[in-house]
Amino acid sequence: MRSIAVLNQKGGVGKTTTAVNLAAALALSGKRVCLLDLDPQGHASLHLGLSVKSGHDSIYEVLVGEASIADIRKQVGENLWVVPAHLDLAAAEMELAGEVGRELILKDKLEADDAEFDFLLIDCAPSLGVLTLNALAAVDEVFLPLQPHFLALHGLSKLLRTIDVVAKRINDQLRLTGVILCLYESGTRLASEVDGDVHEFFENGSGSGTSWSDAEVFQTRIRRNIRLAEAPSFGQSIFQYDNNSNGAEDYRNLAEEVLGLQQSA
Amino acid sequence: MRSIAVLNQKGGVGKTTTAVNLAAALALSGKRVCLLDLDPQGHASLHLGLSVKSGHDSIYEVLVGEASIADIRKQVGENLWVVPAHLDLAAAEMELAGEVGRELILKDKLEADDAEFDFLLIDCAPSLGVLTLNALAAVDEVFLPLQPHFLALHGLSKLLRTIDVVAKRINDQLRLTGVILCLYESGTRLASEVDGDVHEFFENGSGSGTSWSDAEVFQTRIRRNIRLAEAPSFGQSIFQYDNNSNGAEDYRNLAEEVLGLQQSA
Numbered sequence: 001m002r003s004i005a006v007l008n009q010k011g012g013v014g015k016t017t018t019a020v021n022l023a024a025a026l027a028l029s030g031k032r033v034c035l036l037d038l039d040p041q042g043h044a045s046l047h048l049g050l051s052v053k054s055g056h057d058s059i060y061e062v063l064v065g066e067a068s069i070a071d072i073r074k075q076v077g078e079n080l081w082v083v084p085a086h087l088d089l090a091a092a093e094m095e096l097a098g099e100v101g102r103e104l105i106l107k108d109k110l111e112a113d114d115a116e117f118d119f120l121l122i123d124c125a126p127s128l129g130v131l132t133l134n135a136l137a138a139v140d141e142v143f144l145p146l147q148p149h150f151l152a153l154h155g156l157s158k159l160l161r162t163i164d165v166v167a168k169r170i171n172d173q174l175r176l177t178g179v180i181l182c183l184y185e186s187g188t189r190l191a192s193e194v195d196g197d198v199h200e201f202f203e204n205g206s207g208s209g210t211s212w213s214d215a216e217v218f219q220t221r222i223r224r225n226i227r228l229a230e231a232p233s234f235g236q237s238i239f240q241y242d243n244n245s246n247g248a249e250d251y252r253n254l255a256e257e258v259l260g261l262q263q264s265a
Numbered sequence: 266m267r268s269i270a271v272l273n274q275k276g277g278v279g280k281t282t283t284a285v286n287l288a289a290a291l292a293l294s295g296k297r298v299c300l301l302d303l304d305p306q307g308h309a310s311l312h313l314g315l316s317v318k319s320g321h322d323s324i325y326e327v328l329v330g331e332a333s334i335a336d337i338r339k340q341v342g343e344n345l346w347v348v349p350a351h352l353d354l355a356a357a358e359m360e361l362a363g364e365v366g367r368e369l370i371l372k373d374k375l376e377a378d379d380a381e382f383d384f385l386l387i388d389c390a391p392s393l394g395v396l397t398l399n400a401l402a403a404v405d406e407v408f409l410p411l412q413p414h415f416l417a418l419h420g421l422s423k424l425l426r427t428i429d430v431v432a433k434r435i436n437d438q439l440r441l442t443g444v445i446l447c448l449y450e451s452g453t454r455l456a457s458e459v460d461g462d463v464h465e466f467f468e469n470g471s472g473s474g475t476s477w478s479d480a481e482v483f484q485t486r487i488r489r490n491i492r493l494a495e496a497p498s499f500g501q502s503i504f505q506y507d508n509n510s511n512g513a514e515d516y517r518n519l520a521e522e523v524l525g526l527q528q529s530a
C-alpha cells in the first residue's frame with residue numbers, strides 16, 4: 001500500500017482539493033483508496049458529502065478514544081472510502097500534548113486496521129502540529145501542493161526540516177516524493193517564473209541524501225478551474241460534478257503520473 | 266485613530282494583500298497609516314520590500330523584549346509606515362504562553378507609542394492564537410476578508426465567538442465592522458451565490474447586540490487580478506506596481522468606502 005500525506009502548512013494552496021480528487025481519480029482507475037481527513041475543519045469529509053456529528057464517528061474518537069478506524073470509515077464510491085474528521089479534532093492538539101508517543105497514535109491505529117487498500121491519502125491541516133506529525137509518522141510519502149505565487153518557496157525550509165526530523169527520529173521510511181503545482185494560472189508570467197524556481201529548488205536538492213532529495217515535481221499542473229471550487233458544494237468529486245472539465249482532466253493526468261511513478265526511494 | 270485588525274483564521278484568503286493595499290490606498294489619499302505585521306511569516310513586510318534580520322528590529326523584539334514600536338517602525342512611502350515581523354515571532358506563541366496578561370502586551374506597547382496616525386492596520390496570521398489575541402485586545406475594529414468559495418462561512422462562528430470573548434473580557438471597544446469579499450471571480454455563479462450567503466448571514470446578525478451585529482459587507486469586491494499576486498515579488502503595493510490595474514481600482518474603491526464608513530458603533 002502506498003501511504004501519502006498531502007501537506008503544506010500554508011493555507012489555501014489546494015491540499016484538500018488534491019487529496020479528494022487524486023483519491024477519486026485513483027479509485028476510478030480501479031485502485032482501492034482510503035482518504036483520511038486529518039483536518040479539524042473537516043473539509044475533505046464535507047467535500048465528499050459526509051457530515052459527522054460531534055462525539056461520534058470521526059478520527060477524533062480514534063485518536064483519543066477507543067474507536068477503531070474500521071468503525072468509522074465510510075464508503076463514498078466504488079473503490080473509495082473516507083475516514084472523516086470533525087471539529088472535535090481541534091481539541092486533540094491540546095489533549096495529546098502531554099501524552100507519551102503522541103505522534104505515533106495514528107500509526108498504531110492504522111497498523112491495527114486489517115483492511116486492504118492500494119492507497120492511503122491523508123489530507124492534513126495547514127499546520128505542523130501534533131495531528132500533522134501523526135500523519136508524517138504514519139506514512140511513507142509526502143506530496144506537497146504549491147500555489148505558484150511569490151511566496152511559494154518561503155516557509156518551505158521549515159516544512160522540509162520537520163519532515164527531516166520525523167524521518168530521523170520516528171519514521172525512517174518517510175520521503176517527500178512529489179510536488180504538485182496547484183491553482184496554476186496558465187499563461188501568466190508569475191506562474192511560469194515560480195514554476196521555474198520550484199523546479200530549480202528541487203533539482204538543487206537532488207542527490208543531497210535528505211528526505212526530500214528524491215522529490216519529483218509532477219509534470220501535471222492543476223490549472224485554476226472554477227469547477228474544482230464548485231464541486232465541494234455538491235458533495236462531489238470533480239469527476240462526478242463535471243467529468244469534462246479541465247479540473248477533471250488535470251486530476252486524471254496527475255493520477256496517471258502517480259501510478260507511473262514507482263516509489264523509487 | 267482608527268485601529269483595525271485584518272483577520273480570518275482561514276489561510277490564503279487575501280488578508281495580507283488587503284492589509285497592504287488598503288494601507289497604501291489610505292496613505293495615497295493623504296492619511297497617515299501604520300501597517301503592523303503580526304504574522305511570523307512576515308508576508309506584509311516582504312510585500313513592501315522590507316527584510317528583517319533575526320534578533321533585530323521586528324515586532325518580536327517589542328513583544329518579548331525591550332524594544333519600542335518607534336524603534337523598529339520603518340517608513341516605506343509618503344504617509345505609510347510599517348512595523349515589520351520576522352519568523353522569530355513564531356516563538357512568541359510559546360514564550361508568551363505562561364505570561365500574565367499575555368494578550369495585552371501589544372496594547373501596552375501601542376499605548377506607550379506617542380506617534381500620531383490616522384489608521385493602524387494589523388495584518389494577522391491565519392490563526393486565533395496569542396498573537397492574534399494581542400491584535401484583538403489592541404484594536405477597535407476587525408475587517409474580515411472572505412474568499413467567496415463553498416466553505417467561506419464555515420468556521421466563521423469560531424472566529425466570531427473569539428471576537429465576542431475578547432470583547433467581553435478584555436476589550437469592550439472591539440467590533441467586527443467590515444467584511445471584504447476577496448479573490449472574487451466575477452461572472453461565476455459560485456461567487457455570486459456565496460456573495461448572497463454572506464450578505465444574508467450578516468443581515469441576520471444585524472441588531473443582535475453582538476460584537477458583529479454592525480458588521481457591514483463592503484460594496485467593493487476585490488476581483489481576482491494577477492497583478493495583485495505579482496506586486497509583492499517587486500516589494501511594491503499595487504499602486505506602485507500597476508496603478509491602472511483592476512487590483513488598484515478595487516483597493517482604491519475599498520479605501521473610499523472605508524473612509525466614508527464612519528465607525529458608527
Ligand SMILES: Nc1ncnc2c1ncn2[C@@H]1O[C@H](COP(=O)(O)OP(=O)(O)OP(=O)(O)O)[C@@H](O)[C@H]1O
Binds near residue numbers: 010013017039228232
Ligand atoms: N485548481 C483550482 N481551481 C479553482 N479553485 C480551486 C482550485 N484548487 C482549489 N480551489 C479552491 O480554492 C480554495 C482552497 O483550496 P483547498 O481547500 O483545496 O486548499 P487547502 O490547502 O486544503 O486549504 P486549507 O489550508 O484551508 O486546508 C477552495 O475553495 C477550493 O475549492
Ligand SMILES: Nc1ncnc2c1ncn2[C@@H]1O[C@H](COP(=O)(O)OP(=O)(O)OP(=O)(O)O)[C@@H](O)[C@H]1O
Binds near residue numbers: 494495
Ligand atoms: N485579488 C487577488 N487576485 C489575485 N491574487 C491574489 C488576490 N488576493 C490575493 N492574491 C494572492 O493570493 C495569495 C494569498 O493571498 P494573501 O497572502 O493575501 O492571503 P492571506 O489570507 O494573507 O494568506 P495567509 O493566511 O497565508 O496569511 C497570495 O499569493 C496573493 O498574492
Ligand SMILES: [Mg+2]
Binds near residue numbers: 039124
Ligand atoms: Mg484543506
Ligand SMILES: [Mg+2]
Binds near residue numbers: 280281282389
Ligand atoms: Mg497573510
